[in-house]
Amino acid sequence: MxxxxxxxxxxxxxxxxxxxxxxxxxxxxxxxxxxxxxxxxxxxxxxxxxxxxxxxxxxxxxxxxxxxxxxxxxxxxxxxxxxxxxxxxxxxxxxxxxxxxxxxxxxxxxxxxxxxxxxxxxxxxQVTAGAYARNYPGTVKEIRKALRVNEAFQQVLDDPGAGDALRHPVLKPLLNEAADA
Missing domain, CATH: 3.30.70.100 (Alpha-Beta Plaits)
Structure with missing residues (x-):
């Protein structure tokens, strides 16, 4: 709101x-x-x-x-x-x-x-808007960090040696999110 x-x-x-x-x-x-x-x-x-x-x-x-x-x-x-x-x-x-x-x-x-x-x-x-909405939460700092984390994760996914580590069950939610289009 x-x-x-x-x-x-x-x-x-x-x-x-x-x-x-x-x-x-x-x-x-x-x-x-x-x-x-x-x-x-x-x-x-x-x-x-x-x-x-x-x-x-x-x-x-x-x-x-x-x-x-x-x-x-x-x-x-x-x-x-x-x-x-x-x-x-x-x-x-x-x-x-x-x-x-x-x-x-x-x-x-x-x-x-x-x-x-x-x-x-x-x-x-200045004139205050009659309505204002956003399509995402978070500060610029948080969004930039999320983008950096995503870029680093994509590098891990692209690494041929990451296969064994990526099969660990604890990473399943992260991998599911990464696969979501």
Missing amino acids: ATPSAGTPRPGVQVGSASEFSLFFRVRPGHEDDLRDAVQVLQDSPGYRPGDYNLPIATIHEARFVLFDGGTRLLFATSFDGPWDSYMEDFASKPLQLFDSIFRHVEGYEGLPDLTAVKDFILSA
Whole structure:
């Protein structure tokens, strides 16, 4: 069940360990093409390229920028693990040049000199979702570990010398799960 984040009133709906986060901005008149270019530069940057799976903010499940209303509005939507304040601190501790290059094209942006400015800017554009659902439990850290464990297990399965060990009855549930398509 989706619930508002607990503690200090903060934006977003929380499901399990993750919270949703949606920001809506008005694009400064005449900045549409520059904004599109800035979003493309972000998309082409390490950690943001399709298939990189290594976003600089390690608690983010996914993130997207969407230009809409003929390029006059910008949506930034994401979901992340943990409390909103921790997410903001993590965000503000990273090099923000790529985000600065995007946000400078929206109304109300005057730079992000400190954490208070980051929070104020974000809160000015945030809208809590009416509904939010997830298709899997777990944090980004847990999911990445599960993927590493699966990759290591696949290597064991591919090893020709593993046959005898894999016949041990204690491994039956693991092997049954691995065989499940």
